[in-house]
Amino acid sequence: MKNRFLDWLYKDQDLLSGITDVVEKPDISRSELKEIMRSAEEEYDNRPEVREAIGRDRDRFRSLYMIVALVSCIALTLVLLYTVGLTSNYGMENPRTLEVVRRYVEDGLQETGAVNIVSGMILDYRAFDTLGESHVLFTALICVMILLRIDSKNQRTEYEDYYKVQTDSYFDLSSDPILRLICAVIIPCILLYGIYILLNGQNSPGGGFSGGAVLGAGMILFSAAFGFDTVDRFFTLRVSNIITFVSLAFYSFAKGYVFFMGANGLDAHIPKGTPGAIFSGGLILPLDVAVGCVVGCTMFGFYSLFRRGNIGGRV
Amino acid sequence: MGEWIRFWIVAVILVCAIAAFITETVGLFRFGFVMNRMHAAGIGDSFGLGCVVLSMIIASGLNLTSLKLFLLVLFMWLTSPVSTHFLSRIEINTNPFIFRHVRFDAGDGTHREEMKA
Numbered sequence: 001m002k003n004r005f006l007d008w009l010y011k012d013q014d015l016l017s018g019i020t021d022v023v024e025k026p027d028i029s030r031s032e033l034k035e036i037m038r039s040a041e042e043e044y045d046n047r048p049e050v051r052e053a054i055g056r057d058r059d060r061f062r063s064l065y066m067i068v069a070l071v072s073c074i075a076l077t078l079v080l081l082y083t084v085g086l087t088s089n090y091g092m093e094n095p096r097t098l099e100v101v102r103r104y105v106e107d108g109l110q111e112t113g114a115v116n117i118v119s120g121m122i123l124d125y126r127a128f129d130t131l132g133e134s135h136v137l138f139t140a141l142i143c144v145m146i147l148l149r150i151d152s153k154n155q156r157t158e159y160e161d162y163y164k165v166q167t168d169s170y171f172d173l174s175s176d177p178i179l180r181l182i183c184a185v186i187i188p189c190i191l192l193y194g195i196y197i198l199l200n201g202q203n204s205p206g207g208g209f210s211g212g213a214v215l216g217a218g219m220i221l222f223s224a225a226f227g228f229d230t231v232d233r234f235f236t237l238r239v240s241n242i243i244t245f246v247s248l249a250f251y252s253f254a255k256g257y258v259f260f261m262g263a264n265g266l267d268a269h270i271p272k273g274t275p276g277a278i279f280s281g282g283l284i285l286p287l288d289v290a291v292g293c294v295v296g297c298t299m300f301g302f303y304s305l306f307r308r309g310n311i312g313g314r315v
Numbered sequence: 316m317g318e319w320i321r322f323w324i325v326a327v328i329l330v331c332a333i334a335a336f337i338t339e340t341v342g343l344f345r346f347g348f349v350m351n352r353m354h355a356a357g358i359g360d361s362f363g364l365g366c367v368v369l370s371m372i373i374a375s376g377l378n379l380t381s382l383k384l385f386l387l388v389l390f391m392w393l394t395s396p397v398s399t400h401f402l403s404r405i406e407i408n409t410n411p412f413i414f415r416h417v418r419f420d421a422g423d424g425t426h427r428e429e430m431k432a
Binding site: 186189 | 390393394397400401404
């Protein structure tokens, strides 16, 4: 390995050749360089034709800028003050705001079966909010796919292909044995930890969003260390679509069933389980898993789309 | 008596860690070249963090908390050198004037001073 590294290092054809021809940098300090650049700009600005062209536009632009800045600042201040005036009183003066909080804290464990009150809130009392957040993630993935995905109708130009080859040889990490060895040790731990966070959302801090983020980060590291070809064997666009659709559909149907059966899950007949056990909290555990799958797919999809323009497999 | 011995051991190791962190901070701000700064940062990341966690393990005794602390320093020691390795690799790849700062060992005891572009 060392010899290969040295060969690569001392070869006349290095990675840089063709992109940047080495130019001898004059030995000047940074302040001197700044001074030279500033004087050059000044000299350019002082030419009569440039001066005339800039002068008119600059004066007009400056006065317009001042007026717009002043008006927008005053308008923003007024809107903010008006909004603050509209909000209700807080604290002991307004008992309505305390009622909900007291209900969550005192009856949350009994009504949701989750030791972690936050999970009980976001996945039971306010599950529609979390459903919307999951759909926002899904929509964001779709939008990025519309903008960045490369298919047969949207090929790269010749220049972009050249650029991609050059940058990929720069930043391709997958051929590095050090990274491969460390990742072979680290990635199982990361994925296991993500699953632990995902499954323990009702008992300890964590849940769908954080667990899914850890899983997605593990996948990103995996693809960086072992190349996209390895990931493509089990994670394609089709798999990603199926996972996301099944998760969101399950979430929607399960929560819709609970909401239609009666307020506060009275007639839903979903067992709450023993608080503190893994299978407890009624629907919170499966909903956590669903949200985690959506978040993980979205994170890895973003990375893959930004990096190479599609998820899984070639065009 | 045993508690006092433990306290003084922990204190001495923590002072070592603080010295390492001071070295790291000064080096990070005083050095000019990126490799030197990475070396300075590595002192705190490896030696300083190891000292802090070792002292915490001694202070808390052998229990689940110390196991978690040990895992923490283990993962930190595994991942931190890798990121440093990639930073230096990018620096070697992208800096055309790298041979003004660094002298590479050619493998046979001689040094290669410069590379013709």
